[in-house]
Amino acid sequence: MASIQLKQITKTFDKHDVIKDLNLDIEDGKFTVLVGPSGCGKTTLLRMIAGLEVQTSGQIYVGGKDVSKVAPGQRGIAMVFQNYAIYPTMSVRENIEFGLKNNKVPKAERTELVEGIAETVGLSDYLDRKPSTLSGGQRQRVALARAMVKKPAVFLMDEPLSNLDAKLRVQMRIELIELHKKLGTTFVYVTHDQVEAMSMADKIVLMNKGEIQQEAPPEVMYHTPSNAFTAQFIGVPPMNISAMSDGFSFGFRPESASLSKEKLLGAFAAHGRIVTREMLGSETIYQLKTEHGSFMIKSIDDSFRVDDEVHIAVKQDKLHFFDAR
Ligand code: ADP
Ligand code: MG
Numbered sequence: 001m002a003s004i005q006l007k008q009i010t011k012t013f014d015k016h017d018v019i020k021d022l023n024l025d026i027e028d029g030k031f032t033v034l035v036g037p038s039g040c041g042k043t044t045l046l047r048m049i050a051g052l053e054v055q056t057s058g059q060i061y062v063g064g065k066d067v068s069k070v071a072p073g074q075r076g077i078a079m080v081f082q083n084y085a086i087y088p089t090m091s092v093r094e095n096i097e098f099g100l101k102n103n104k105v106p107k108a109e110r111t112e113l114v115e116g117i118a119e120t121v122g123l124s125d126y127l128d129r130k131p132s133t134l135s136g137g138q139r140q141r142v143a144l145a146r147a148m149v150k151k152p153a154v155f156l157m158d159e160p161l162s163n164l165d166a167k168l169r170v171q172m173r174i175e176l177i178e179l180h181k182k183l184g185t186t187f188v189y190v191t192h193d194q195v196e197a198m199s200m201a202d203k204i205v206l207m208n209k210g211e212i213q214q215e216a217p218p219e220v221m222y223h224t225p226s227n228a229f230t231a232q233f234i235g236v237p238p239m240n241i242s243a244m245s246d247g248f249s250f251g252f253r254p255e256s257a258s259l260s261k262e263k264l265l266g267a268f269a270a271h272g273r274i275v276t277r278e279m280l281g282s283e284t285i286y287q288l289k290t291e292h293g294s295f296m297i298k299s300i301d302d303s304f305r306v307d308d309e310v311h312i313a314v315k316q317d318k319l320h321f322f323d324a325r
Contacts, residue, residue: 002063002076002153002186003028004049009058011044011210018044019055020210027203031180031187035197036207036233042190045207046156049188050079063153078152080160086131086142092118093127096145103150117145120182122175137168144179154186161196173200194234198222206230228322237285237296239320249322254285254298256318259310266313270295274308288312 004026011019019041026032034042047053049060051072059068067075086095093114100110118124121141131139140160147155160176161169177200180187191197197204198218205215206229214221214230225231225239231251232238241251250268258264263271272290284302288295288310297312304310 001029001184003061004154004186004188005059005061006045006049007059007061009045009048009060010056011041011048011053012056018210019048022058022210022212024205024212024215026186026188028186029184030202031177031189031200032203032205033189033191033197033201034205034207035191035194036213038192040207041210042192042207043158046079046158046188046190049154050077050156051075052079076153077156078147078150078154079156079158080143080147081158086139086146088131091128091130092123092134092142092145095131095142096123096127096149099146099150113149114145117148120148121145121179135168136164137172140164140172141175148183152185154188155183156188156190158190159192160189162191162193169196176200195236198234204234206233208233225320231320231322237298240295241322242293247323251320251322252314252318254296255283257295257297257312257314259286259297259299259301259304259312261308261310264311264313267316267319268292268314269311270313271309271311274304274306274310277304277306286310 006022006024009019009022010017034045036042044053048055051070059066061067062075062077096114096117097110100113118127121144123138123141123145126134126138131142161172164172173196189200201218203215203217204221206213206221208229214226221230221234225234228241228249232241235253237254239251239253241249243249252268270290270292272288274286275289276287278285279302283298283300286297286299286304288297295312
């Protein structure tokens, strides 16, 4: 187990600062998720922690030790990629064992380790199979097991579920949360998907353009976004944001507005027409055109229809105010 500290990390590619003077404390044993739009620098940051990329300036500490000049293999870190590297010609057992053989671990010890890990990730019955006979989720578990066998102090994962279909992705999320609990190891998980971040993280670190926008547990990020970028990145549909004349803007979550055919009172109120309706089962999402702009409203009431004239109102404590910059 180990904490990670990034101190004043800058990374420049072709004179372009991809990571800008970034400071971050990653807590020991926690599940930290780095999330942000494509190209914001998540992979670059993760690769620097792993030692696969060298920072232009700044220091990286793992377990309190400056590893800025330590080789990747010596950092006590394992990395699982999106395109997981497993050897197709080797059995599951041989794949998991591979790193141990290289380290000259005796046979009996190897077998015990491999079988223990196979059990942890639910592969006990598949040890003699070839990867080609496994499902996508099982192959992903082989990749995890291969990383686990070296007992790293830190796991880095770069969009490890993005090649899986939607259903399997949801199942693997739960498995990863359980795996993290079992191992108690520091997990740093990269994704562009805010739903993944919200559902898995102890702490979310939201990045944009090489800078951290906010770091907080999911609930805090959702209920008290510190700026308009965070407010719109976290949550589906995103927060409604409307500009005010003084350079500030205000926003409210789609589920924070009440919706009615009767006139409503609130700190913010508007009147308009439903232009789209998307029934999702327990909730319905309506898009409204009003005199104050276009808003998305999420409601448990599915009785409204396109072209209905409706009123919305938002209470004071559900309004968020942002500096427009
Ligand atoms: P993310 O993982 O958040 O999608 P990346 O870390 O892959 O983002 O990339 C961040 C930025 O750095 C992008 O603009 C990308 O084009 C650039 N970049 C990444 N790797 C290199 C490289 N080896 N050479 C030049 N530019 C790079
Ligand atoms: Mg990436």
